[in-house]
Amino acid sequence: MRYLLVDRVTSWESGVSMEGVKNVTMSEDFLEFHFPRFPVMPGSMILEALVQLSGWLEAAGSGCECWFLLERVETIKYYGFALPGDQIELRVEAAGEEEGRSRYKGAATVGGERKVAVDFSGRVVDLKDYEDPEEQAHLFRVLTRDVKLS
Amino acid sequence: MRFLYFDRIIEIESGKRIRAVKTFPLSEAYLKKHFSRAPLIPGSILVEAMSQITGWLVVYTHKCETSCVISLINNLEVPADLRAGATVELHGEIVETDRRWSNCRAWVERDGERIASAERFVFPHFKEKYPEEVANFYRDIGWIEPRWDWETP
Numbered sequence: 001m002r003y004l005l006v007d008r009v010t011s012w013e014s015g016v017s018m019e020g021v022k023n024v025t026m027s028e029d030f031l032e033f034h035f036p037r038f039p040v041m042p043g044s045m046i047l048e049a050l051v052q053l054s055g056w057l058e059a060a061g062s063g064c065e066c067w068f069l070l071e072r073v074e075t076i077k078y079y080g081f082a083l084p085g086d087q088i089e090l091r092v093e094a095a096g097e098e099e100g101r102s103r104y105k106g107a108a109t110v111g112g113e114r115k116v117a118v119d120f121s122g123r124v125v126d127l128k129d130y131e132d133p134e135e136q137a138h139l140f141r142v143l144t145r146d147v148k149l150s
Numbered sequence: 151m152r153f154l155y156f157d158r159i160i161e162i163e164s165g166k167r168i169r170a171v172k173t174f175p176l177s178e179a180y181l182k183k184h185f186s187r188a189p190l191i192p193g194s195i196l197v198e199a200m201s202q203i204t205g206w207l208v209v210y211t212h213k214c215e216t217s218c219v220i221s222l223i224n225n226l227e228v229p230a231d232l233r234a235g236a237t238v239e240l241h242g243e244i245v246e247t248d249r250r251w252s253n254c255r256a257w258v259e260r261d262g263e264r265i266a267s268a269e270r271f272v273f274p275h276f277k278e279k280y281p282e283e284v285a286n287f288y289r290d291i292g293w294i295e296p297r298w299d300w301e302t303p
Contacts (some may be wrong), residue, residue: 001178001180002182003181003192029151031151032151032153033152033153033154035217036155037279040219042153042198043219043220044195044197044201045198047194048192069193070193070194070228070230071228071229071230072229073225073268074224074225075223075225076226077221078221080221081219113285114245122193122230123230125230129188130185130188130189132186135186
C-alpha cells in the first residue's frame with residue numbers, strides 16, 4: 001500500500017485549518033480483509049488521512065520545514081462507514097498546544113454526512129529528518145493541482 | 151497487502167483477554183512513504199492493531215455469531231518514534247460485554263515496557279451471517295482452534 005491517504009488538498013489557511021479529500025476505491029488493498037463481505041475504509045485509515053492532512057497543514061505554514069506525528073487521540077467517534085466509491089471530505093483545525101503537543105480537531109464527512117470526529121495531538125518535527133523537503137513540496141503542488149507536465 | 155496487524159495470537163480467553171505478537175519488518179509497504187528518510191511505524195497502524203485484537207476477542211467470546219465495528223476510542227497514546235524491526239506484544243481485555251455491545255481496553259508492550267495504550271474501545275455488535283467462515287478464519291489466520299464450551303454473554 002502506498003501510504004499517502006490524502007488525494008487532494010482543496011483549501012487551507014496557514015496555521016489555522018486545511019481541507020482535502022480522500023477517494024475510497026474498490027482497488028484499495030485494505031478492503032480485501034476489511035471486510036471480505038462488507039468492504040469499508042478502516043477507521044484507523046481515516047484517522048491516518050486526517051493526521052497526514054495535519055502534516056500538510058504544518059508543511060504549508062512553514063515552507064515545507066515542518067511535519068506532524070501522531071502521539072495521542074483523546075476521542076475518536078465513528079458515526080458511519082465510508083464505502084468504495086465514496087469521496088471523503090477531510091478537515092483539520094489547529095486547536096492550540098498542550099504539554100508541548102500540537103492539538104488538532106479533525107472531521108470526515110461523505111456528501112456532507114458526518115462519519116468521523118476526532119481530537120488528537122502530537123509532535124511537530126523537522127521535515128528534513130523524515131522526507132526530502134523538495135520532493136514533499138512537489139507532492140504538495142500535486143495535491144493542490146499546481147503542476148504542469150512541461 | 152493483507153490488512154492484518156497481528157502475526158500470531160498466543161493466548162485468548164473468552165470474555166477476558168487476548169495476547170498476540172506483531173513484528174514490523176522493514177519490508178512493510180507503508181514504510182516506503184512513512185518515511186523515506188526514517189522508517190517509523192505510523193501510530194494509526196498501532197491503533198488498527200489494538201482494534202483488531204480486541205475485535206477478535208469480542209467475536210471469539212460470542213462464538214463467531216457476532217461481528218463488531220468500532221464506534222468510539224478514548225484516551226489513546228501511541229509512540230511517534232517506533233522504528234521498523236520492532237517486535238511488540240499486543241494485549242486486549244474485555245471490560246464489559248453483552249448481546250448488543252462490548253467495551254474493551256488494549257495496550258502494546260515492547261520488551262515488557264508499555265509503549266501504547268487505549269483506555270476504551272466501544273464495539274456495537276451485529277449479527278454475523280457466516281459464523282463458520284469466521285471460525286475457519288480463526289483457525290487459518292489466528293492459530294486458534296475455536297472451542298465453544300462457554301456460555302455466550
